Amino acid sequence: MSEQTHEHGHVVPYGKYVFIWLALIAFTGITVTAAGIGLGNWTIVLALAIASAKSWFVLNYFMHLRYEDAVFKTFIAVAFITFAIFITFTFWDYSFTR
Amino acid sequence: MANVAMPADRAEPNYLEVTTNSHKGILGWLLSVDHKRIGLLYLYTMLAFFAVAVGFGFMIRLELLTPGKTVIDAQTYNQFFTLHGIIMIFLFIIPGLPAVFGNFFLPIMLGAKDVIFPRLNLLSWYLFIIGGLIAVSAWLMPGGSADTGWMFYVPYSLRTTTNVVPALLAAFVLGFSSILTGINFITTIHRMRAPGMTFFRMPLFVWSLYATAWVQVLATPIIGITLALVMIERALGVGIFDPSLGGDPVLYQHLFWIYSHPAVYIMILPAMGLVSEVIPVFARRTIFGYKFIAFSSLAIALFGSLVWAHHMFTAGMSDTAMFVFSFLTFFVSIPSAIKVFNWVSTLYKGSIQADPPLLYVLSFIFQFSIGGFTGLMLGALSTNIHLQDTSFVVAHFHYVMFGGTGFGIFAAMHYWFPKMFGRMYNLKVATAAWAVVTVGYNLLYFPLFISGYLGMPRRYYDYLPEFQPYHMVSTVGSWILILGLIVMFWNLWRGMRSGPKAPMNPWGGVTLEWTTQTPPIVENFREVPTVTTGPYDYSRYESAAKEGK
Amino acid sequence: MSSSAHTAVHHVHRDDYGSRMGMWLFLFTELILFGGLFIVYAVYRFVHQQEFHLAAQELNTVVGLLNTVILLTSSMTAAMAVTAIQKGNVRFAKGLLWVTVLFAGAFMLNKYFEWSAKIHHGIYPGSPDLLAKPEGEILYFGLYYVMTGLHALHVIIGVVFFLFILRQIGQGKVTPTSYVRLENSALYWHLVDLIWIFLFPLFYLIH
Numbered sequence: 001m002s003e004q005t006h007e008h009g010h011v012v013p014y015g016k017y018v019f020i021w022l023a024l025i026a027f028t029g030i031t032v033t034a035a036g037i038g039l040g041n042w043t044i045v046l047a048l049a050i051a052s053a054k055s056w057f058v059l060n061y062f063m064h065l066r067y068e069d070a071v072f073k074t075f076i077a078v079a080f081i082t083f084a085i086f087i088t089f090t091f092w093d094y095s096f097t098r
Numbered sequence: 099m100a101n102v103a104m105p106a107d108r109a110e111p112n113y114l115e116v117t118t119n120s121h122k123g124i125l126g127w128l129l130s131v132d133h134k135r136i137g138l139l140y141l142y143t144m145l146a147f148f149a150v151a152v153g154f155g156f157m158i159r160l161e162l163l164t165p166g167k168t169v170i171d172a173q174t175y176n177q178f179f180t181l182h183g184i185i186m187i188f189l190f191i192i193p194g195l196p197a198v199f200g201n202f203f204l205p206i207m208l209g210a211k212d213v214i215f216p217r218l219n220l221l222s223w224y225l226f227i228i229g230g231l232i233a234v235s236a237w238l239m240p241g242g243s244a245d246t247g248w249m250f251y252v253p254y255s256l257r258t259t260t261n262v263v264p265a266l267l268a269a270f271v272l273g274f275s276s277i278l279t280g281i282n283f284i285t286t287i288h289r290m291r292a293p294g295m296t297f298f299r300m301p302l303f304v305w306s307l308y309a310t311a312w313v314q315v316l317a318t319p320i321i322g323i324t325l326a327l328v329m330i331e332r333a334l335g336v337g338i339f340d341p342s343l344g345g346d347p348v349l350y351q352h353l354f355w356i357y358s359h360p361a362v363y364i365m366i367l368p369a370m371g372l373v374s375e376v377i378p379v380f381a382r383r384t385i386f387g388y389k390f391i392a393f394s395s396l397a398i399a400l401f402g403s404l405v406w407a408h409h410m411f412t413a414g415m416s417d418t419a420m421f422v423f424s425f426l427t428f429f430v431s432i433p434s435a436i437k438v439f440n441w442v443s444t445l446y447k448g449s450i451q452a453d454p455p456l457l458y459v460l461s462f463i464f465q466f467s468i469g470g471f472t473g474l475m476l477g478a479l480s481t482n483i484h485l486q487d488t489s490f491v492v493a494h495f496h497y498v499m500f501g502g503t504g505f506g507i508f509a510a511m512h513y514w515f516p517k518m519f520g521r522m523y524n525l526k527v528a529t530a531a532w533a534v535v536t537v538g539y540n541l542l543y544f545p546l547f548i549s550g551y552l553g554m555p556r557r558y559y560d561y562l563p564e565f566q567p568y569h570m571v572s573t574v575g576s577w578i579l580i581l582g583l584i585v586m587f588w589n590l591w592r593g594m595r596s597g598p599k600a601p602m603n604p605w606g607g608v609t610l611e612w613t614t615q616t617p618p619i620v621e622n623f624r625e626v627p628t629v630t631t632g633p634y635d636y637s638r639y640e641s642a643a644k645e646g647k
Numbered sequence: 648m649s650s651s652a653h654t655a656v657h658h659v660h661r662d663d664y665g666s667r668m669g670m671w672l673f674l675f676t677e678l679i680l681f682g683g684l685f686i687v688y689a690v691y692r693f694v695h696q697q698e699f700h701l702a703a704q705e706l707n708t709v710v711g712l713l714n715t716v717i718l719l720t721s722s723m724t725a726a727m728a729v730t731a732i733q734k735g736n737v738r739f740a741k742g743l744l745w746v747t748v749l750f751a752g753a754f755m756l757n758k759y760f761e762w763s764a765k766i767h768h769g770i771y772p773g774s775p776d777l778l779a780k781p782e783g784e785i786l787y788f789g790l791y792y793v794m795t796g797l798h799a800l801h802v803i804i805g806v807v808f809f810l811f812i813l814r815q816i817g818q819g820k821v822t823p824t825s826y827v828r829l830e831n832s833a834l835y836w837h838l839v840d841l842i843w844i845f846l847f848p849l850f851y852l853i854h
Binding site for chain 3: 315323337
Binding site for chain 3: 011012013014017018020024025026027028034035043044047048050054055057058059061062063064071072075076078079082086087090094095
């Protein structure tokens with residue numbers, strides 16, 4: 001348990017960060033372009049999907065989650081699921097006639 | 099389990115005598131990062147706030163002795179029940195067991211010498227004090243203290259001219275204190291367990307603190323942002339919840355209860371953990387169903403996050419939402435019931451020592467069960483329509499929060515004070531006080547179920563004469579209860595100041611705290627213990643008891 | 648029997664992993680704090696779809712896009728600063744942190760111009776012009792100011808963290824073998840970026 005206390009270990013090369021940045025910029029471009037097309041109600045779905053993809057990159061690479069223990073990944077899953085419950089369950093009230 | 103006995107001639111100075119910083123006297127306490135001292139700082143300040151809130155409760159019950167005005171006017175009455183709720187909930191019941199006994203005993207039960215972030219721990223206490231002072235400060239301002247009730251429902255909380263912002267700010271600051279404690283405990287439990295202590299060798303009190311800490315971390319921010327929004331809306335006129343600007347007051351209620359329902363599990367889980375500690379000791383046998391109890395703590399935390407809108411059945415939600423939340427509410431009772439069955443099974447055919455810690459725990463089981471059953475009655479839609487906003491609800495939540503957690507706190511004091519302070523209190527007086535407290539408590543709250551069922555509304559200053567008999571019994575009950583509490587606290591105070599010195603292990607417990615010096619040394623253990631068995635291994639009780647006593 | 652790291656009882660045991668774990672837990676609280684605002688946004692947008700569309704047209708997509716690119720880039724430089732210190736390139740690390748801070752400043756400058764323009768046009772909480780608009784639009788702008796305002800506050804906090812770290816690097820308290828504080832500050836900054844990744848489409852790209 002204490003062996004890891006002093007070294008994070010994994011060093012992410014600069015180039016990888018640049019590559020991730022390019023991906024993020026590309027996704028940003030896609031989402032702006034898509035918003036210009038009249039997709040109606042699907043615009044928000046697409047926008048959130050792209051935002052989620054960008055978040056995945058930021059979390060896993062910039063924030064090193066990919067290189068961390070399963071414990072951290074479980075933690076963040078718990079946090080996301082909790083938030084998902086809060087927002088979807090609120091919509092039990094709003095999605096149906098009051 | 100390693101038993102490091104401390105012969106008296108090698109006794110080291112304990113944490114009460116030695117500071118970890120370079121300060122002496124009061125600064126040695128106020129700037130201490132020793133988890134044990136911080137636990138005591140919380141204990142003293144929390145009991146002071148508790149006394150104030152009991153005072154408000156006394157006045158509320160006194161006012162309700164007769165219909166119409168008895169001693170105070172209606173506006174003051176509203177302010178009293180608002181502050182009573184705010185102080186009891188945010189300054190006593192929520193921090194209660196985790197901040198005092200969790201801080202003191204979590205590291206010891208894990209075999210560690212402190213929590214992982216000791217300075218953050220002290221910051222949590224300072225936030226607690228600041229929040230508490232802000233809460234009571236409104237009393238001194240023109241306009242007086244808030245009169246909205248502790249729930250601060252909009253739109254009234256946006257319109258009232260009483261001082262709502264200090265109350266909201268206080269709750270926000272206290273929420274931050276709670277979050278930091280939660281972060282500290284989760285990380286400590288993951289990182290500082292002694293060699294050999296796997297998760298399934300941790301005491302059940304630790305499991306309950308773990309589940310509680312997750313709820314503290316994930317649910318509290320919601321109330322933080324919600325109350326911040328009300329503050330911003332009052333101050334800047336931003337349209338968020340104000341119906342005249344298009345806001346939805348029911349959305350406020352959703353956000354409020356998304357935290358405040360899980361908050362009640364923050365309140366009860368540590369108390370259930372405490373019960374799981376006391377019962378094996380006073381039945382002299384290992385707990386029945388350790389893993390079930392451990393997992394049920396996590397289950398309660400999870401299920402408890404799914405049911406918040408059962409507080410809103412009369413608010414105007416969609417039928418679908420009402421069906422879903424009512425249905426899910428029934429599931430929350432299952433893990434709680436599992437705990438109750440396991441506790442009772444542990445007691446059955448055990449070797450029972452009817453000492454004060456167990457007596458309070460027995461009251462807990464009785465009262466929590468009543469609270470739980472009446473919760474189911476409230477969770478059913480058809481009955482909820484009639485019972486919502488009556489004193490039935492008041493009785494229900496006092497049975498779980500006070501009859502449950504409150505008595506859990508009393509049990510914890512009687513169980514752990516000898517270890518914390520090194521002295522014993524008078525067992526006979528403690529037993530007598532317990533009896534008076536239990537009788538007074540039930541006289542105070544049980545009639546409220548009946549009057550509520552018959553239609554007495556909650557928070558009402560005035561009422562129809564037909565309800566008076568119930569109010570009179572209840573008010574007399576409050577006097578008996580307060581009398582019992584005074585004797586209880588006086589007995590503990592006298593014992594801790596000048597009672598006989600406590601042995602290392604007065605009750606015969608086998609968790610790690612009973613192997614430390616009494617009171618503990620600053621670092622808790624002279625050598626880091628190695629754990630080889632589960633936490634309630636009474637097969638070695640005989641040898642542990644002989645060495646300890 | 649005791650693990651070797653615990654021999655000296657009085658010295659503070661260093662645990663970088665635990666430090667990072669604590670930071671992640673704190674980030675969850677920030678996520679859920681903003682999450683509450685996203686819930687309010689989601690409900691009101693669902694109920695007032697047309698009016699949200701109308702109100703969103705007042706916002707300048709180009710400025711929003713510019714700010715998005717600024718934050719994404721600053722996130723990259725912050726992450727690179729961690730790599731730099733791990734490799735022992737302390738000066739490069741400091742340089743990257745200064746670039747990050749500069750980008751944050753640019754973000755705040757943009758925000759200042761954006762808000763000033765809005766306020767100049769009479770759109771701010773409690774303004775007569777705003778109150779004359781339909782409910783959905785009042786709610787949209789209320790959320791706009793609160794959410795971007797709270798986000799901007801977190802940008803400032805993030806900058807303060809980085810300035811503090813820069814000082815600590817100068818004092819030799821953050822080094823190539825002891826840099827968990829830098830990592831934690833960078834984590835905080837990435838969270839600020841993450842929130843904006845969602846704010847941008849939800850406020851600027853509804854058309």
